[in-house]
Amino acid sequence: MIFRSPEPPLVLPETPLTPFLLQRAVSRPDKPAFIDVTNGRTLTHHGWAEAVRKTAAGLSARGLRKGDVLALYSPNRPEYAVAFHAASLLGGILTAANPQLTEGELGRQLKDAGARYVVTVPELLEKTRQATAGLGVRDIIVFDEAEGATPFQTLALAEGEPPDTPIDPREDLVTLPYSGGTTGLPKGVMLTHYNLVSNILQTAGAMGVSERDTLLGVLPFFHIYGQLVLINIALYAGATVVTLPRFEIETCLAAIQRYKITRAHVVPPIVSALARDPRVDRYALDSLHVVFSGAAPLPEDVAALASTRLGCPVVQGYGLTETSPVTHATRPDGVRTKRGSIGRPIPNTEARIVDVATGAELGPNEAGEICIRGPQVMKGYWNRPQATSAMIDAAGWLRTGDLGYADDDGYFFVVDRVKELIKHQGLQIAPAELEAILLSHPAVAEACVIPLADPDTGQVPKAFVVLKGEATPQQLMDFVALRVAPYKKLRRVEVVDTIPKSPAGKTLRRLLIERDRAQE
Numbered sequence: 001m002i003f004r005s006p007e008p009p010l011v012l013p014e015t016p017l018t019p020f021l022l023q024r025a026v027s028r029p030d031k032p033a034f035i036d037v038t039n040g041r042t043l044t045h046h047g048w049a050e051a052v053r054k055t056a057a058g059l060s061a062r063g064l065r066k067g068d069v070l071a072l073y074s075p076n077r078p079e080y081a082v083a084f085h086a087a088s089l090l091g092g093i094l095t096a097a098n099p100q101l102t103e104g105e106l107g108r109q110l111k112d113a114g115a116r117y118v119v120t121v122p123e124l125l126e127k128t129r130q131a132t133a134g135l136g137v138r139d140i141i142v143f144d145e146a147e148g149a150t151p152f153q154t155l156a157l158a159e160g161e162p163p164d165t166p167i168d169p170r171e172d173l174v175t176l177p178y179s180g181g182t183t184g185l186p187k188g189v190m191l192t193h194y195n196l197v198s199n200i201l202q203t204a205g206a207m208g209v210s211e212r213d214t215l216l217g218v219l220p221f222f223h224i225y226g227q228l229v230l231i232n233i234a235l236y237a238g239a240t241v242v243t244l245p246r247f248e249i250e251t252c253l254a255a256i257q258r259y260k261i262t263r264a265h266v267v268p269p270i271v272s273a274l275a276r277d278p279r280v281d282r283y284a285l286d287s288l289h290v291v292f293s294g295a296a297p298l299p300e301d302v303a304a305l306a307s308t309r310l311g312c313p314v315v316q317g318y319g320l321t322e323t324s325p326v327t328h329a330t331r332p333d334g335v336r337t338k339r340g341s342i343g344r345p346i347p348n349t350e351a352r353i354v355d356v357a358t359g360a361e362l363g364p365n366e367a368g369e370i371c372i373r374g375p376q377v378m379k380g381y382w383n384r385p386q387a388t389s390a391m392i393d394a395a396g397w398l399r400t401g402d403l404g405y406a407d408d409d410g411y412f413f414v415v416d417r418v419k420e421l422i423k424h425q426g427l428q429i430a431p432a433e434l435e436a437i438l439l440s441h442p443a444v445a446e447a448c449v450i451p452l453a454d455p456d457t458g459q460v461p462k463a464f465v466v467l468k469g470e471a472t473p474q475q476l477m478d479f480v481a482l483r484v485a486p487y488k489k490l491r492r493v494e495v496v497d498t499i500p501k502s503p504a505g506k507t508l509r510r511l512l513i514e515r516d517r518a519q520e
Helices: 017-025 045-061 078-089 103-113 122-132 152-157 193-207 224-237 249-259 268-276 278-282 300-310 385-391 431-439 473-481 509-518
Strands: 032-036 042-044 069-073 093-097 115-120 139-142 173-175 187-192 214-217 240-243 263-266 290-293 314-319 326-329 350-354 368-373 398-406 412-417 422-424 427-429 444-454 458-467 492-495
Touching: 017 045, 017 078, 017 193, 017 224, 032 045, 032 078, 042 045, 042 078, 045 078, 045 152, 069 078, 069 103, 078 093, 078 152, 078 224, 093 103, 103 115, 103 122, 115 122, 122 139, 139 152, 173 193, 187 193, 193 224, 193 326, 214 224, 214 249, 224 240, 224 263, 240 249, 249 278, 263 268, 268 290, 268 300, 290 300, 300 314, 350 398, 385 398, 422 444, 427 431, 431 444, 431 458, 431 473, 444 509, 458 473, 473 492
Parallel strands: 032 240, 069 093, 069 115, 093 173, 115 139, 214 240, 214 263, 263 290, 290 314, 458 492
Antiparallel strands: 032 042, 173 187, 314 326, 350 368, 368 398, 398 412, 422 427, 422 458, 444 458
C-alpha cells in the first residue's frame, strides 16, 4: 500500500535554487533575514541578496566555475548563507563539514568531494591548512581575517556582476552533504537544484513557516536539516533566523526570550534539555508557537513533558540526508497530531512499508522498512554507482533503513533501525569508520561497533574487540578519541573472545546489539 500526503500535490518549478530565492528577497528589503546572537549583527533579506551577488562576482574572479566544489567548514553565522548561495549562483557545489572534524576527517571529505575552495573561520584555519595539504585546493577563504588566507569580505569588492551561469535543475548539483546511508563509511549525497527547491515548497507549507516567524538557528548549518529549514525555507518564507554557533542552554534560552522566537527546529537532546533543565524556568519563553524535532527519534514522554512545560506543541518530522531531507512532518495545527508519530508524508511524496526479508509491500499496522519516492530523493551517491543502486531501486523507491509502520490514518511511526548508523545528538556516526580505526591499533584483531542507548544524546558508540596483544579498554578509547571528532569517540569498549559472523563472514552486528540489550 502506498501512503500519500493529506494535502493535494504541488506544482514544482524546475528552476535553479538561488535565483528562485533571490527573487523573493526583493519584496522584503528591510526585513531581517539573519541575526548573529553573539554580537547582534543583522543581515536583511535585501542585504543577503546583494551580498550573494557581490560575493559570487568575487568567487568568479578567483576562478570558481560551474561544477567546482566549495567546502564550508564553519560554525553557524549569517555569512554562511551568503557563501552557500554565492557559490550556488555560479553553478558551484557546496560540501559542508562539521567544524568538530579533525584535520584527518576533514581531509578525507575534501579529497573525496574534490573540493577546490574552502571557507572557514580563523579558529579552524590551521586544521584546514593541514587537511588541504596536497589536495589541490586553490583558495582558503576565512570569515573575518587571518594571516595567509583570503578575507571573505573582500570577495564582495569585486567589480561587475557575476556571470549568468546556465543550470539544469534536475541534473546539476547544488550541495554535497555526507551521509553513511544505510551502512558503511560517509558518502557524498548528490542533491540537485530541483531536489532542494522541491523540498522547500513541500516542507514550508507542511510546517507552516511564514514571514511572521523568527526561527532559532541552533541546528548546525553543515547538516542538511539546518541547510533546508534554517537557510533555504527561512529565505523562501521571509522569516528571520537568529544564529547560534553551538547549543548552550542559557544562550539558547536567552535568545528565545530576547528575540521572541516563534519556532525552534531542534534535535531530541535539545528537547530533553528544554523539558528537564531547571534553568528553563528563569526565562520567558511564551513567544514559542511550536518546537519541531527531527534528525532522530523523540521519546513520547520527553515530547509531552517539554510541551507541558513550554506551553506549545512539540512535534516530530522525519527525513534523511538522501531525501533533501524532509519526507514526513507532523502538521503543527494541534489537530493532526498523534503522540510518538513522525506525521504523514509531505506533498508530492509517496511512502510505503516493505517486509525486510522479502520486500513484499505491507499494509497498515504492519512493521517493515520505510521506503520513499518523490522529487526530493537524491540523484545518487557521489562516484558510488553501486551504493546508489543498493539504495534506490529501478522504480525510484529509496530504502531508508528505518523500521516503522503506518496506522489506519496514514500516520507513520519509527520503531527501530535496519541501518547501522549511530545517531548521536542528531549527528551520524558510521560504525565502519570507528572499526577501521580500532583495527589500526596493533593490539586489536577484530572490532565491531554498535549503538548504545543514551538518555541525553540518543545513542553513543560502544565497541566489542577481540585482542591479539595487550591493551585496556581505556587505552583503546583514548586511541580512537585522538583520531575523531569529539562526538564520535567511543564511550565503552568490551573485550570478547569472538565476534559473531555469518557463514559468508559478515559481522552479525544485530546479535551483539540484542545481547547488549538483554544485559541491561
